[in-house]
Amino acid sequence: MKSCEITVRVRYQETDQMGIVYYSNYFVYFEMGRIEFLRNLGISYAELEDEKVFLAVVDAQCRYRSPAKFDDLLVVNTCITQLKYTRIEFCYEIRRVDEEKLIAEGSTMLACLDGERKPMVIPDKVKKAIDSHH
Amino acid sequence: MKSCEITVRVRYQETDQMGIVYYSNYFVYFEMGRIEFLRNLGISYAELEDEKVFLAVVDAQCRYRSPAKFDDLLVVNTCITQLKYTRIEFCYEIRRVDEEKLIAEGSTMLACLDGERKPMVIPDKVKKAIDSHH
Amino acid sequence: MKSCEITVRVRYQETDQMGIVYYSNYFVYFEMGRIEFLRNLGISYAELEDEKVFLAVVDAQCRYRSPAKFDDLLVVNTCITQLKYTRIEFCYEIRRVDEEKLIAEGSTMLACLDGERKPMVIPDKVKKAIDSHH
Amino acid sequence: MKSCEITVRVRYQETDQMGIVYYSNYFVYFEMGRIEFLRNLGISYAELEDEKVFLAVVDAQCRYRSPAKFDDLLVVNTCITQLKYTRIEFCYEIRRVDEEKLIAEGSTMLACLDGERKPMVIPDKVKKAIDSHH
Numbered sequence: 001m002k003s004c005e006i007t008v009r010v011r012y013q014e015t016d017q018m019g020i021v022y023y024s025n026y027f028v029y030f031e032m033g034r035i036e037f038l039r040n041l042g043i044s045y046a047e048l049e050d051e052k053v054f055l056a057v058v059d060a061q062c063r064y065r066s067p068a069k070f071d072d073l074l075v076v077n078t079c080i081t082q083l084k085y086t087r088i089e090f091c092y093e094i095r096r097v098d099e100e101k102l103i104a105e106g107s108t109m110l111a112c113l114d115g116e117r118k119p120m121v122i123p124d125k126v127k128k129a130i131d132s133h134h
Numbered sequence: 135m136k137s138c139e140i141t142v143r144v145r146y147q148e149t150d151q152m153g154i155v156y157y158s159n160y161f162v163y164f165e166m167g168r169i170e171f172l173r174n175l176g177i178s179y180a181e182l183e184d185e186k187v188f189l190a191v192v193d194a195q196c197r198y199r200s201p202a203k204f205d206d207l208l209v210v211n212t213c214i215t216q217l218k219y220t221r222i223e224f225c226y227e228i229r230r231v232d233e234e235k236l237i238a239e240g241s242t243m244l245a246c247l248d249g250e251r252k253p254m255v256i257p258d259k260v261k262k263a264i265d266s267h268h
Numbered sequence: 269m270k271s272c273e274i275t276v277r278v279r280y281q282e283t284d285q286m287g288i289v290y291y292s293n294y295f296v297y298f299e300m301g302r303i304e305f306l307r308n309l310g311i312s313y314a315e316l317e318d319e320k321v322f323l324a325v326v327d328a329q330c331r332y333r334s335p336a337k338f339d340d341l342l343v344v345n346t347c348i349t350q351l352k353y354t355r356i357e358f359c360y361e362i363r364r365v366d367e368e369k370l371i372a373e374g375s376t377m378l379a380c381l382d383g384e385r386k387p388m389v390i391p392d393k394v395k396k397a398i399d400s401h402h
Numbered sequence: 403m404k405s406c407e408i409t410v411r412v413r414y415q416e417t418d419q420m421g422i423v424y425y426s427n428y429f430v431y432f433e434m435g436r437i438e439f440l441r442n443l444g445i446s447y448a449e450l451e452d453e454k455v456f457l458a459v460v461d462a463q464c465r466y467r468s469p470a471k472f473d474d475l476l477v478v479n480t481c482i483t484q485l486k487y488t489r490i491e492f493c494y495e496i497r498r499v500d501e502e503k504l505i506a507e508g509s510t511m512l513a514c515l516d517g518e519r520k521p522m523v524i525p526d527k528v529k530k531a532i533d534s535h536h
């Protein structure tokens with residue numbers, strides 16, 4: 001499975017008084033990673049929601065290897081590790097640009113929900129776009 | 135006009151690497167102040183939105199007098215300074231509990247919007263609740 | 269091990285356009301839970317940092333069972349599940365007040381760091397306070 | 403005075419249940435704008451803080467003209483409107499890419515502080531960089 005790379009500049013707002021990126025913000029970087037991963041497949045998540053298809057996080061985890069700091073230029077690497085009938089698992093790795101050292105790695109399981117927020121099978125166009133991406 | 139007091143404990147997440155509360159978070163405290171101000175008048179903002187009445191911020195300002203820090207117990211004092219046909223202006227003062235020194239003061243103008251996000255006259259029950267609060 | 273309960277009112281800022289609490293915010297609730305857990309043991313985390321003792325998150329996870337919404341009054345239940353030489357694991361459960369249904373549950377592993385952000389043994393006073401809490 | 407343009411993609415995390423960008427987030431966009439404005443002048447704000455020069459917000463305001471939405475690609479236009487001995491005023495305009503309609507406009511006054519967070523005169527290299535930018 002090919003992965004998708006985005007770069008994110010750490011905002012001052014994302015630091016805390018320990019002088020590093022506050023831990024919950026990595027999940028925001030993950031979200032940005034999966035939105036761009038989908039866009040690379042030709043899927044706009046904004047349009048998906050307009051069509052009453054929602055991807056809601058049901059499980060999230062992150063391991064923090066080394067702190068990111070203000071103004072760091074980060075690379076978020078996103079890939080899909082599982083594709084089930086109603087769920088997609090994304091995994092992520094975050095590094096500084098041009099560095100090999102891992103800053104954080106994590107994963108999120110997303111459930112596909114319809115307009116009434118009930119589980120639904122992942123729409124065909126999403127499934128096909130993911131399958132053809134290998 | 136009577137004011138409404140709430141207390142807020144500063145979260146670690148709200149600090150930045152300067153070791154103080156990041157400036158945009160005061161607007162979140164303001165939001166909490168006005169929600170509780172309305173609740174004190176018998177108005178649940180959550181219910182108001184269920185009835186397709188929205189209060190959207192059209193103008194916001196804050197003067198930062200002295201920094202708040204992690205774990206500070208803050209008092210947010212909220213009052214209404216203007217009540218127009220379609221708009222309400224709230225003003226706010228933030229201090230540490232049992233201190234007179236001002237940490238921040240600000241104001242927000244809110245426009246009343248309907249379900250299509252078009253301007254609407256403030257509902258009578260809101261207007262009456264505010265008027266009877268003097 | 270006794271647990272510590274805090275209540276948190278969901279802020280408008282914490283919602284997203286799905287109409288529910290955005291997923292990274294649960295980690296902020298977790299942080300509030302562990303700060304109050306420590307305070308209940310007589311330990312001020314703010315003072316700990318003044319003494320150059322830092323607790324940094326090295327691993328975090330959350331399972332989302334049922335969405336929290338704006339204005340919900342949540343109960344965050346925090347307990348300690350592991351106490352090692354240099355690490356503490358906290359676990360958390362979040363419910364609405366007076367409801368049994370789980371909204372979210374998770375855990376975080378924290379590493380004890382010194383002023384140079386190097387691993388250090390958890391200070392005796394912290395260890396004793398936790399041990400005596402059984 | 404030349405202005406500096408940056409583009410920002412609206413994150414899902416930045417939306418609220420009204421389906422638009424939550425109002426305090428515009429101040430985060432403003433912060434990003436002024437960091438890049440300074441970088442364009444050859445000034446790294448991260449390095450400035452390493453040299454114990456801090457720019458702290460003492461006043462902030464924003465007028466919200468039209469809501470930004472998830473996934474919008476925004477342009478933040480930043481310029482300097484006042485340069486005093488110890489203070490700098492930045493102003494900002496936010497639009498969607500390739501649109502003239504204003505989404506938000508605002509300003510922030512920043513005070514220059516030293517390592518003890520006392521007011522200090524703006525360092526010469528900052529002043530010169532700003533002056534030469536006309």
